[in-house]
Amino acid sequence: MEVEYDGTSFFGWQRQPGGIVTVQGELERVLFRVLQEDVSIVGAGRTDRGVHARGQVASFATGSGMPLDRLRHAMNCLLPEEVYVRSLREVPMEFHARFSALWRQYRYTLAEEPFPLLRRFAGVHRGPHELAALNAVADVMVGEHDFAAFSRSGSDTKTTMCAVTHAVWRRSGEVLMFDIRADRFLRSMVRYLVSASITMQPGEVFDALQTGRLGCQLKPADPAGLVLWEVGYEV
Incomplete structure (x- = not known):
């Protein structure tokens, strides 16, 4: 299934113990109500607390034979309004939303002023910011690098190598948008890279990718601006 959600009120994607509300937990709760069986779902990306998605997969x-259009309708009737199942389709049994993915694309929206109507879906860093300077940093990110310096500890990944194929800043009306695509992402990696684009020089980012260490303090950008935009699979 392809899922869209406003992550503002959720403690991230991944199921948590103790009644903590997460997107995965809500989807599994609703699937149990509709199908009357325990269903465990796997997401293509484990978005952090407050991060959104347009194209989470x-x-x-399930052992149920319920038609997909009926299942989707029932789920959307029961899910909180912040979560919406955009589509459902059958796939081969060997398909795995996380491990079958070829790439993921995130989009970050950055406001240069604290506009109230954007506060749920944009990070704020007062500007103005020059596109040329932002993209000079983004250019350094493209390629296969060790992104250990731009991630939070506690990840369950065995390697911190990621292959970034696209990283571009652009202006859209009153905001800046950063699109980045890679085969995989580390925990909070995009938010760190957004902060790096704003506060670091290209040479500093290059050195951090070479050494795995930062030469300065860096905080991840506000999760409100981040959206898991799209996930790619073999057609």
């Missing part, structure tokens, strides 16, 4: 197996 999740896979699950």
Whole structure:
């Protein structure tokens, strides 16, 4: 299934114990109500607390023969208004939303003024910011690098190498947008790279990718601006 959600009120994607509300937890709760069976879902990306998604992909197996259009309708009737199942389709049993993905694309929206109507879906860093300077830093990110310096600890990944194929800043009306695509992302990696684009020089980012260490203090950008935009698979 392809899922869209406003992550503002959720403690991230991943299921948590103790009644903490997460997107995965809500989807599994609703699937149990509709299908009357325990269903465990797997997401293509584990978005952090407050991060949104337009094209999150999740896979699950069920013994139910309920038509997909009926299942989707029932889920959307029961899910909180911040979560919406955009589509459902059958896939081969070997499909895995996370491990079958070829790439993921994130979009970050950055406001240069604290506009109230954008506060749920944009990070704020007062500007103005020059596109040329932002893209000079983004250019350094493209390629296969060790992004250990731009991630939070506690990840369950075995390697911190990621292959970035696209990283571009552009202006759209009153905001700046950063699109980045890679085969995989580390925990909070995009938010760190947004902060790096704003506060670091290209040479500093290059050195951090070479050494795995930062030469300065860096905080991840506000999660409100980040959206898991799209996930790519073999057609």
